[in-house]
């Protein structure tokens with residue numbers, strides 16, 4: 001039976017042992033082991049603008065280095081903050097929002113890797129992280145040295161990788177250090193009103209300067225052309241005042 005949107009969902013463990021809502025009386029769908037193949041819990045996916053916003057966050061992580069961190073790129077890309085970085089307990093964005101939209105198997109932490117789309121979602125999330133590192137290295141790209149949850153300080157080994165690899169060793173841009181790169185056309189931020197006004201004013205001033213320059217050149221060329229061919233008042237045959245003056249001085253000296 002196909003699910004009917006808008007019907008009440010059972011939200012108790014008695015109805016859905018894996019913790020996902022299923023309609024009363026509905027049998028688990030073997031192709032959806034997570035259940036909850038009815039209406040998604042959220043009605044929208046992340047937007048390109050959300051990616052633009054989170055890429056602008058200037059700090060990798062902030063205390064308490066947890067899912068409650070505010071103005072933290074890590075917590076924002078994870079999806080516990082608004083895309084602009086402010087933490088709000090009811091907000092789900094970016095990676096988490098995509099998981100919740102997937103619903104069913106892809107929407108539950110302990111099952112989501114079974115959904116093939118998991119790889120695409122996490123690869124794209126890593127591509128955003130790689131782009132953030134590229135844009136903010138080395139200034140803002142600082143991994144917490146201490147006080148992060150266990151296993152998440154800078155020099156701690158990442159669990160469960162073997163041979164051991166520290167968080168710091170993976171806090172590097174992929175093309176330079178890991179031997180792969182992502183081919184993504186990143187969305188761009190639309191200009192703010194202030195930027196539009198500033199660009200318009202600068203453009204107008206530059207245009208005015210060009211017009212003034214061209215007009216001045218044209219007037220000078222015209223003046224020069226109208227001067228050409230006219231007889232100068234003082235021709236070459238006339239002695240200049242300074243020559244005349246020098247001559248007279250010489251004469252005076254010889255008399256004396």
Ligand SMILES: O=C1C=c2cc(C(=O)O)[nH]c2=CC1=O
Pocket residue numbers: 079092096097099100106107108109110111112113
């Ligand atoms: O598989 C996952 C499912 C998730 C659900 C949330 C949530 O924000 O409620 N976050 C998730 C991460 C997952 O990896």
